[in-house]
Structure formats: C-alpha cells, structure tokens
Amino acid sequence: MKNLKFTQIITFGFILLVVFISSISVSANSDDWIRTSSAEGVSLEIKFANFGEMNSEELLFEVYLSTHSGNLLDNNFEELITVRNGQDYLNNENINWEWERESSHHPIGLIKIKNTTIDGQKFYSDKTEYLELEISGIREASHRFRWNINQNKKLLGYIPNAASGTVSVIDIGAEKVINTIKVGEEASHGIEITPDGRFLYTGDFQNGLIKIFDLSSNKLVKTLEVKSTAHGIDMSPDGKYILVASGSESEVAVIDTAKQEIIKVIEEGIGDSPSHIDFDPAGKYAILTNLESDDVSVISIPNFEVTVKIPVGDGPNEGRVAPDGRYAYTANWESNSVSVIDLNKFVVVDEIEVGEGTHGVIVSPDSKKIWTANRKTNNVAIIDAETRQIERYIAAGQYANHLEFTPDGKKVVVTNARDNEAILIDTETYEVISRIQLGEEPHEISFLIK
Template sequence: MRRIPFRSPHPAPGHSRPSTVSARTLLVAGAATVAVLAGSVLTAGCGTTTAGGHAHATASARAAEAAAGATPRSAPRVPAAAQGLPGMPPLLDPKDVYAADRPNALSPVVRNFPSRVYVPNSDSNTVSVIDPKTYKVIKTIPVGEQPQHVVPSWDLKTLWVNNDVGNTLTPLDPATGKAGPTVDVHDPYNLYFTPDGKYAVVMASLDRELVFRDAHTMAVKKTVPVSCYGVNHADFSPDGRYFIVSCEFSGELLKVDTEQMKIVGQQRLPFEGAMPQDVKISPDGKTWYIADMMADGVWVMNGDTFSKPTLLRTGKGAHGLYVSRDSKVMYISNRGEGSVSLLDFATGKLVRKWHIEGGGSPDMGGVSADGKVLWLSGRYDGEVYAIDTADGRTLAKIPVGSGPHGLAVYPQPGRYSLGHTGIFR
C-alpha cells in the first residue's frame, strides 16, 4: 500500500518531517463530494486524491476557513490599458494569446537546448529526464522532498523544481540537465511569473499565501494572505493586469490584481465538495476554464466580470488543461478515468475523447514543440504517457519514479513563461 506524506497546515516548531496516512483512508475520503466528518482526511487535489501526498484538509479546517470570512463577493473589472501591464511584452496577436506558441517557434534563448521531458516524482524525490525521441529515461536527478512541478522561468533560462515539503526550489539548467544549489522557498507547491517578468508568484498552499518574490533571486517582495485554502493553479488575463487562482481545498476562486498584488475578488464554486485544479484562458482571452476533479469537468466563466461559472462535464477527475499549437483545441486530462477530452474553442463544445491504452491516471504535462505529442504524467501508476495529438493513440507508457506529477516538456515555443508546467506567450 502506498504511503502518503501528511503535513499539518500549522506544523509544530521543530517538526519538519511529515507523518503518513494510508492510501486506503484517502480513497474512502475521496469518494465523498461533501466535507468529511471531523477528524477524517479530505483528499487533496492536484497533489493527491488516492495517492501522491500534497496536503489534506479536514472538516474542521473547512469550518475555520468559512469562519475566516471567505464569503463570495463580486470582483470589479481591473482597469484596462492599451499596452497592458507595464513592462509586459505585447501580444503578437490581440485576438490570440497563444500566437507565439506555434509549432517549433522556439525563442533564440532555448533553440539549442536538447528536447527533454522533465518528470518530478513526488514520492521518490527525484526528477526523471526522458528523451522524447526514444521514449527512454536517460537521467534521474535527486532533488528535495516531494517535488510537485517543474516550472520554466520567465526568461526561459532555468527550470525550477518545486520541492514542496522540502521548502526549497532546485534549479535545473536545461542546456546541460545539471542541478544547481537549492534555494530556500517555503511551501512552494506551485510557481508562476508575472507577465512583466518582475515577480515569481509562489502558490503557498498550506501557508494560505500568495508570495510575490523577485523572479531571479526569489527574495520575498510581498506576502498576500488568503482566506481560501489550497491555492494551487492560475492563469493571467491577456493584458496581464489580473490573474485567477484556484483554491482546491475550499472550492474557491480568487481574482488578483497583478500590479497591486491585491485580491480583488473571491467566490465559492457552486458545487458541494468542489476541488478546482488547472486554470486556462481561451485564445481570445474572453473565456476562462477551471478543471474540477470532484465535479468531473471544467468550469466556464468570464474573467473580466468574475461571473458565476457554469459546469461543462468532461470526465471523472478533470485535472490538467493544455492548448494545441494551432490554438483550436484544449486537451483536458481526466485523471479518474484515464482519458483526455478535447474541447473546441470555436464552439465551446467537447468534440472527442481519447482513452489511455490499458488505462491510466493522466495528470499534468504539456505539448511537444511541434505539437504532435501530448505528454502527461500517470500520477498513480509511476509512468508517463505520450499521446498522438492526430488521433489520440497512446504512443508510449514510460516507467518513471513514484508519484509523477507536474512534468515539463522543454523547450517549448513562446517568448516568455508564466510558469506552472509551461504557460508561454
């Protein structure tokens, strides 16, 4: 039976090592779509449901969160500007935020980097490096405790491994594949970068904070406490002036003013037991999609008005969201049923579904530079999937370490990175 690290939201001083809780206990807890009885463990979202070890909320934690005043409130539109966020490179096409992500449109910064797939193994404390041409692991890199995501830096020069429980970041050089000295960063579950390249935004899930740090040195610039629980994923508006964050353990969304580093909106999703995950905007920037692993679909909303979202069901355990190289389709990984749903941006409708050959647990990943392969980690199966984007065939299942999570395909097209496993503009 797989053992899952457990970390209290408020660990006692001097206690940095997590205790464990059985996967069976979490599986039972995960079957509920409502808050579990006091003292029971609520399954974690992107970090884990039946396994994987990120963090777990309790019914008392939910009650405390509710008492903290996280009641839904509307968000005013963040004032727009013709040139967007000061210092942000203008979009190549105002009608398509992904216009810079066309097949093999690599920046000169990354053009000579070897093509690799970097897989953080949360339960093995390693990163597996895959050669996408041979589908073989060519290197295994020891990193800190419980690596969750491999995140390309804004300037594209560094890959940051988020060692969540270890409270560190491990920098990887994508030119050589070598790891550098770790950097102390507390609770780095996930990592994003503001569009102007000034700040890294640490999703400090258990600390209940958004921590703005210098994008290069990681020195803290501002800490923003949040009343929701489990900040984990985000995406930025086309003008870069705001971003929307999912809170997986309290089933909420935040709207954040980028320049002011201030929360301007907060709402609870209209589904009991909601656990929102990945966040992505449509190419025209008008529609936002938020995957929800407990609602088994994606929430659809207007980010400017921060409207009440509606649910589009895609499959059990909807989790990761990825855009095709032609900006026409979004790939949605359904971790609970081993499938990938395809959403047509033009119509807003699902057009097909691919199933992992032999089953699996597709989680986080990315699209190859040429757009021909979708790479996803198999969270509960110790493997990585390579999927043909032409017909959905499973090209390969590659054994890696235990608990593979937020893998990064690198390099990818784009001029700069907004973080996560690779959001490029």
C-alpha cells in the first residue's frame, strides 16, 4: 500500500513537472507570435493572442498602434483588414474590430476573425501553413504580418530554366534539386504557383504557350495559347488572376485562375517589349515594366485597363512594389539603375545608380531594403530604402539574373544565368551559404510550402 502511494506521488509529481515545463515553453515562445510594422508615421505591434487554440471559433489579435500626429480612431479597421492562410482569404465579412483603448495617438485594438470552415476544414487548423494578416489603407500605407505555422513542412523553390525548357524543383532546406519538370522548347522567364499550392503556371516562351501543371502529380492538365510569346508570368495577391507579359509584342494576356482561361488581352497602353509585372499589396493595380520603351504601365484591376504610363530609366526589366505599398522600384538594365516610383503620385522621385546590367529587383518584407541582381557586374546590391544609399555588394555568380526572398525572409535565392545555378544568401550575415546546380539559364523563383 505504501509502495502504491509512493508510486502515485512520483507519477503525480512527474505530471506536474511536465505541465510546468510546458507552461514555461509556451511563455518563452509567446514573443515569437508578435509582429511589428511602421509606415507613414504609424507603428503597429500585433500579437497573435490565441495561436495555440486551433479549434477555437475566433482568432484573436491584439493590436497596439502609435503615432505622433493625426487621429488613428478615424480609421474603419474592419474594412482595411485581409487575412490569408495559403489556401484562401477572409475579408471584413468575417472580421470584427473592437477598441480596447480609445486614444487618438496610442490606441489599442482587438481583431476577432471567425475561424470559419472552408471546404470541410477550419481556416486555422493543424494543416495551416501560414497566416498572413494585412492592414491596408492607414494613411495609404500597407502593413503585412506573417506567422509561419507548420515549420516541419518542406519549402520548395520552382525555377524555370529558359534554355533547357525545364523547371527545377529545389528543396530549400536540403539545398538540392529534387525534381525537374519538362515544359517545352524554351521555358518562360516567369513562374507562379496558386495560393492553395495546387497548380503551377509556367510557359513555353517562343511558342506562346502557358502550361498549367497539377502539383499533386506534376502532370500537365491544361495548355493555353496567348497571341504572341509568353515571357513574364505573374499572379495577383489574391491568386485570382495571372498576367502574362509578351516580351516581344505590346500585349498582356489575363488569365482567370478559377476558369483557367484567358479572359482578356490588353493592348492599349502597353509599351514596347513588356517584360515583368508586380502588384500593389491590395491587388487594385499592377505595374508592368516595358523594356524597350523605357516606361511602366499601370494596369487597373479588375478592369484591366492601363490608367497611366510612367517614364523610368533605360531598359526597365523588372519592377517590384514594396510590401508597405508606398514605392515601387524598377531594375533598369541599360541605365544600370533603380527608378523609385512614388505610388501616391505615380511619378519617379529618385534614380539610384546600382551596378552594370541591373536586371532583377526585390524588396524586403519590412520594406526597408532593396536588393538587385546585376548581370554585368555579377553581384547583388543591397540598398537602404530610406537613404537610398548602397549598403553593400555581394559577389553572386556569372550573370546574376533574378532573386527572391524566402517566405520567412531569412534567405534570398539568386539565379545566375551563365553559371546555371541558384545561390542562397543568409539575410542576417549576407553570406552565400549554398550553390545549387540547375538547368541552363535559370530565371525567376516561386515558392511552395509542402
């Protein structure tokens, strides 16, 4: 009897120890669920308050706002918020905002998001890859916050190899190619994956074909024919549309991803040799770089009409909109520069001399750094977005071509077109940590968490 009681005490004590350790672990990791952002004189700190409650009816986010001018209470936050999970998104119909402290300069809010069931699965569940919450429209700026949920999944990179007519699939963690998909004679330079991870959009460049692959089987399920060549392939933030820049003719084809059909071809207002496309965070318009007419076409969504053309540097190959939505940046291949576009006025406000053959450009998730790939100097430049001064150069490889941040922002993948490789750069140390051999002439990068 005494032995039994002793055993029970030991067991009970062990259980208490496990609970105690678990509580320490949750408390220690709670800061991992806090995200911050600043733009246009407004700072936000958001905490995912009930991240451990996947079966709850509501997702709770505590929001701490701060400014030194204006009245933040004037914003209708329910109308400004969108949340995504990698497969779908929720807007104001499922979102409620409550004020915890009503102060014009330092208010505190609580976001309540209905954890609705979509296609038989909770919006936030143990299968969720990530949550991304965006508040767009505070003084015309956008704030984006991301929480990676399932860290045990693989991050895959899909890279088209133009000269090989293939797509290389890279396991970023393992730093190796795990698959190669044959596309056609010459692969398009752009590539996209739908937000639900189901379909890959790639292309046969010179033959003007867009090819849609089912990623569960890597099998071709549909081919679409555009009127000319198919160079740039870029997707709207909500995943509803794919825009295809011709690269030769002054045309952009618009694909409805739900129908998997071309619904419009834009010709009026498109410049010479349209190259690549990016979108504002809210998905209300796209910017198209026109390589040979040295300008950018701004395309409205969902009307798909050119509303303004902006002269930029010589040979703009690629443009990127900063995540906060304030500026766009074009990589100017012939003038070796980056043009800075004020997206409130749609005018160029600065020109940054970078490196010879500036070909690719990206902006860091916090909008504070601009990275460029410079083909002729075979390096990557990192620019401070506020001072617009170059902070450093990183030796890349022969013909540094395109580059992209991994979803967590911890690495940058750069393709070197003549070395036929991708390199991985650590964004904290700025060191090249890996080199991965690909097919011939690799270009853009798209990611899938699987």
